[in-house]
Amino acid sequence: MGYNFSAGPATIYSEVLTQIHNDFLDYKGIGYSIIEASHRTSFYDKIHNDAIEQFKTLLKLGDDYHVVLLGGGATLQYAMLAYNFLSEGQVAQYINSGYWATAAIQNAKKTVKNDKNIEVVWDGSSNNFTRLPQEKELVIHEKSAYLHLTSNETIGGIQWKQFPNFGKVNVVADMCSDILSRTIDANAFSLIYAGTQKNLGISGVTVIAIKNSFLEKANNHLPDYLSYKKQVEKNSLLNTPPVFSVWVFERVLNHIIQLGGIEALDILNAKKADLIYQYLQECNGFYNSPIDFRYRSNMNVVFTLPSVELQNAFLVAAENANLTGLKGHRSVGGCRASIYNAMPIEGVEVLIEFMKHFKNTH
Ligand code: PMP
Numbered sequence: 429m430g431y432n433f434s435a436g437p438a439t440i441y442s443e444v445l446t447q448i449h450n451d452f453l454d455y456k457g458i459g460y461s462i463i464e465a466s467h468r469t470s471f472y473d474k475i476h477n478d479a480i481e482q483f484k485t486l487l488k489l490g491d492d493y494h495v496v497l498l499g500g501g502a503t504l505q506y507a508m509l510a511y512n513f514l515s516e517g518q519v520a521q522y523i524n525s526g527y528w529a530t531a532a533i534q535n536a537k538k539t540v541k542n543d544k545n546i547e548v549v550w551d552g553s554s555n556n557f558t559r560l561p562q563e564k565e566l567v568i569h570e571k572s573a574y575l576h577l578t579s580n581e582t583i584g585g586i587q588w589k590q591f592p593n594f595g596k597v598n599v600v601a602d603m604c605s606d607i608l609s610r611t612i613d614a615n616a617f618s619l620i621y622a623g624t625q626k627n628l629g630i631s632g633v634t635v636i637a638i639k640n641s642f643l644e645k646a647n648n649h650l651p652d653y654l655s656y657k658k659q660v661e662k663n664s665l666l667n668t669p670p671v672f673s674v675w676v677f678e679r680v681l682n683h684i685i686q687l688g689g690i691e692a693l694d695i696l697n698a699k700k701a702d703l704i705y706q707y708l709q710e711c712n713g714f715y716n717s718p719i720d721f722r723y724r725s726n727m728n729v730v731f732t733l734p735s736v737e738l739q740n741a742f743l744v745a746a747e748n749a750n751l752t753g754l755k756g757h758r759s760v761g762g763c764r765a766s767i768y769n770a771m772p773i774e775g776v777e778v779l780i781e782f783m784k785h786f787k788n789t790h
Pocket residue numbers: 436500501502503504528578580581582583602603604605623
């Protein structure tokens with residue numbers, strides 16, 4: 429039995445995979461596969477609306493939120509955000525916590541005439557993205573179009589544990605890699621977006637929750653697909669949705685509800701992360717986390733070994749032991765264990781045993 433620690437696409441609940449497998453050729457007795465069905469059929473409609481409703485239920489979003497399902501990944505959201513909410517002359521503020529926050533900033537800059545309209549209020553590059561800002565380090569303007577943050581840096585392995593009080597500004601969060609993994613006050617955000625390929629299913633869908641009062645400010649003069657207002661008006665059925673990805677997303681949400689919702693996942697995810705970080709503390713520096721302990725991610729555990737040679741040997745030995753996906757991102761190197769919702773605690777235990785064995789034999 430192996431475990432896949434890939435950062436995304438990532439491990440999916442085996443129960444969900446089995447269900448998809450069983451229902452794939454003949455969806456609930458309709459005589460054909462759901463991926464052959466029109467997105468205008470009643471059975472697809474139910475999947476689509478159930479996904480939206482379950483997502484709202486799990487995040488405890490109020491009636492003043494709309495949920496939109498789009499293609500294009502989180503990468504498209506970088507541009508859509510600015511196109512929708514940044515009018516000429518306005519400033520949007522961004523917190524730069526690492527690789528993905530940088531991508532959000534760079535893409536937003538490409539949508540405006542003047543780079544000054546994208547203000548970086550805090551930049552972690554000077555400390556190599558090993559910590560996050562304290563509330564007192566941030567000067568947030570209530571008048572800015574929005575404040576953007578990345579709740580979990582998938583590559584850097586750094587995560588906001590508590591969100592500061594940002595005042596009245598509309599807070600927008602890229603939650604790609606920790607969505608539905610822990611209890612948060614989702615209603616404190618004006619917009620949350622996340623691709624589904626880590627905690628929520630497979631690639632192909634990006635889920636976006638938008639507060640109505642924020643949506644009202646959105647630009648009315650955009651091509652249909654790029655307009656949040658148009659997507660809300662059409663219930664994300666403006667064009668052909670990624671039917672298969674939405675189905676998997678809906679099944680994962682349904683499974684999470686059966687597991688006890690976010691509260692249950694929060695406890696389990698903290699336990700998994702504690703186990704591995706505890707071991708990093710105990711291993712006398714053989715494995716080392718560069719991240720300030722206050723911000724270590726419960727989703728992506730990054731670590732290095734004493735030399736590149738040992739690191740490469742570790743990765744080869746891990747693959748041979750059927751522990752895959754542990755190579756760090758090409759931009760930073762090192763190792764990374766992604767332990768999203770669907771990674772069972774046994775997977776983390778097996779990984780730690782493997783790390784102990786490797787250390788003892790090297
Ligand atoms: N933001 C974060 C935090 C991510 O982890 C990723 C993908 N790993 C992205 C954005 C980009 O997402 P996508 O590939 O779906 O465009």
